[in-house]
Amino acid sequence: MPPRDRGQRRPPGPPGQDANEQLPWALVYYQAPDGTVPALEFLDDCPGTVDAQFTAVLDAVAAAPPPRFSGGGKWEAMHGTMGGWYEIRLTGPGREQLRLFCLLENGTSDELARRGLRPAIAVITGMRKPWRTVFSERDYQRVRELGREHQQNYPRRIAT
Amino acid sequence: MTSPMLDVSLHERRRDRRMQDLQYRAAYEQAARELAQTDAVIRQLDSLRADLGISKAELARRVNRNASSVRRLFTASQVRPELPLIAALADALGAELRVVPRSTEARRAVREHGRPRRVADAG
Numbered sequence: 390m391p392p393r394d395r396g397q398r399r400p401p402g403p404p405g406q407d408a409n410e411q412l413p414w415a416l417v418y419y420q421a422p423d424g425t426v427p428a429l430e431f432l433d434d435c436p437g438t439v440d441a442q443f444t445a446v447l448d449a450v451a452a453a454p455p456p457r458f459s460g461g462g463k464w465e466a467m468h469g470t471m472g473g474w475y476e477i478r479l480t481g482p483g484r485e486q487l488r489l490f491c492l493l494e495n496g497t498s499d500e501l502a503r504r505g506l507r508p509a510i511a512v513i514t515g516m517r518k519p520w521r522t523v524f525s526e527r528d529y530q531r532v533r534e535l536g537r538e539h540q541q542n543y544p545r546r547i548a549t
Numbered sequence: 550m551t552s553p554m555l556d557v558s559l560h561e562r563r564r565d566r567r568m569q570d571l572q573y574r575a576a577y578e579q580a581a582r583e584l585a586q587t588d589a590v591i592r593q594l595d596s597l598r599a600d601l602g603i604s605k606a607e608l609a610r611r612v613n614r615n616a617s618s619v620r621r622l623f624t625a626s627q628v629r630p631e632l633p634l635i636a637a638l639a640d641a642l643g644a645e646l647r648v649v650p651r652s653t654e655a656r657r658a659v660r661e662h663g664r665p666r667r668v669a670d671a672g
Binding site for chain 1 (some may be wrong): 551552553554555556557558559560561563564567570572573574576577578580581583584585587588591592595622623624629630
């Protein structure tokens with residue numbers, strides 16, 4: 390099912406962006422130098438119903454990207470050392486906590502052209518943890534390293 | 550320097566393939582409905598607030614919350630919006646929350662199939 394049409398809402402972006410601004414944002418998956426796709430490996434490893442929920446959130450956000458989408462209770466802007474990141478937070482069987490980490494790909498038309506993208510949500514990787522535990526700073530550091538690697542690529546290296 | 554536009558269709562292709570699984574599809578559609586409802590409530594509250602010319606900070610003051618909690622609610626900076634806060638905001642904006650049953654047919658489908666019936670199922 391395609392993302393819902395949210396009517397008159399328009400994606401944010403620098404003035405003068407081309408007709409792409411009328412489109413839902415793209416959803417792309419970061420591909421590591423070794424060819425693996427961490428986020429897809431994570432999703433493929435999730436129970437099917439959890440994968441479906443992550444996909445529904447991604448589609449909802451892409452259809453009405455920040456700041457228009459309130460998050461629907463699942464999509465959250467991160468803070469602190471993870472500032473600039475967004476996460477989708479879901480609870481799986483046994484109250485397992487599952488997180489999908491994303492970056493926004495937006496900017497001027499020239500910048501997006503360098504990346505080979507229209508405005509997009511880049512899905513970088515996911516992590517899971519038992520209920521009532523926390524990820525370590527090292528865990529988050531690994532996520533950020535993947536993000537940095539992703540953002541160094543022109544054009545972006547994404548799974549196709 | 551301009552790069553060639555990348556193929557960004559993988560997500561849609563993967564989703565369409567996974568949707569062939571009825572359990573996956575049901576979970577996707579349920580999640581989409583829940584997200585849309587939550588988003589609609591928050592958007593409607595923010596729209597009411599804007600129509601009344603009340604700032605987020607002022608609205609927060611009226612419900613005895615700090616400004617950041619209301620701002621986070623409206624800007625995707627907080628997950629799991631609290632129902633008491635939502636109810637308080639609605640009240641402060643001269644509105645109220647309601648649960649509206651769907652059509653009789655939709656409720657019958659929930660009783661019989663455990664989920665609302667899609668249009669495609671109806672034939």
